Amino acid sequence: MSEKRLVDWPYVIALLVLPFAIIAVLFVIRFVQDFTRYDSQYFTEEYRSLYDTPSSVAFALEGALREGDEELMIELMGTRAGPGNLDPRPSLVFVFLYDREGDYLHYLYFNQDDYNRLIQFIKEEDGRYVASPEDLYFYIDSGRWQEPAGPLIAAWWILVIVATAMMFVYRYMNRYRESRYGG
Numbered sequence: 001m002s003e004k005r006l007v008d009w010p011y012v013i014a015l016l017v018l019p020f021a022i023i024a025v026l027f028v029i030r031f032v033q034d035f036t037r038y039d040s041q042y043f044t045e046e047y048r049s050l051y052d053t054p055s056s057v058a059f060a061l062e063g064a065l066r067e068g069d070e071e072l073m074i075e076l077m078g079t080r081a082g083p084g085n086l087d088p089r090p091s092l093v094f095v096f097l098y099d100r101e102g103d104y105l106h107y108l109y110f111n112q113d114d115y116n117r118l119i120q121f122i123k124e125e126d127g128r129y130v131a132s133p134e135d136l137y138f139y140i141d142s143g144r145w146q147e148p149a150g151p152l153i154a155a156w157w158i159l160v161i162v163a164t165a166m167m168f169v170y171r172y173m174n175r176y177r178e179s180r181y182g183g
Contacts, residue, residue, distance in 0.1 A: 006171045007164060015160045019153045023145070030140040037137060038125060042078035048128040051076070054097075057122050057129045058107045062094040065109065065118070076131040083133060092118065104132065104142050 051057050057076055064072040068088030077083065091112040098108040098119060109118040121132040121142070132138050139145045 004171065004175075006168050006175070012160065012164050016157060019149075019156055023149065026136070026140055026145065030137055033137050036080065038078050038130075039080045042075060042130075043126050043128060047075070047078070051128045051130070054105050054107075054122045054124075054129045057131055058094060058097075058120070061107070061120050061122075061131055062092065062109065065089050065092050065120075073131070077133060078125065078128070078130040079133075089113075089118075101144075102142055104138075 051060070060072065060076055063069065064076060064086075066089055068086045070082055070086045073086055074082045089111055092109050093112060095108040095110050095117075097105060099106040103123045105122045107120050107122060109120060110116075111118065121134070121138065122129050123132055124130075
């Protein structure tokens, strides 16, 4: 009769590698979205000359966000999918270029009614600048996925190691009890 192993190493190793498999799937999704994300009708010479600088997109974004103009927002994003329901914010004003992170420029807008700030992301894509929504593509492309991924992976590994150690102790004690007192 074969003796039950104290630790099922294939399962433990699979659980330890699981976070990297999830990250790999997210990168594959981002890679596939590269081919389908942008609509070619928004990358003609007319749009390339209209949105040839980040500031031209930033100022147009102010108007789109103020008016709740979904058509202009789709044009600024250059994507096949729109921004969804865009509520008008008549008191929104463009403030300044807030930060640069990789290929993305962060522009700060301020709502004078409720004192909330809004950050919009702009990047160069295929000869023109586009507004980028905060979606899965953005988080993978900009590298922002790394910020939460480190602690989540560490917590997952701790959980797997503790669960494996508990299973080891349980099985070892069970085996000891059976050998000492019979089974």
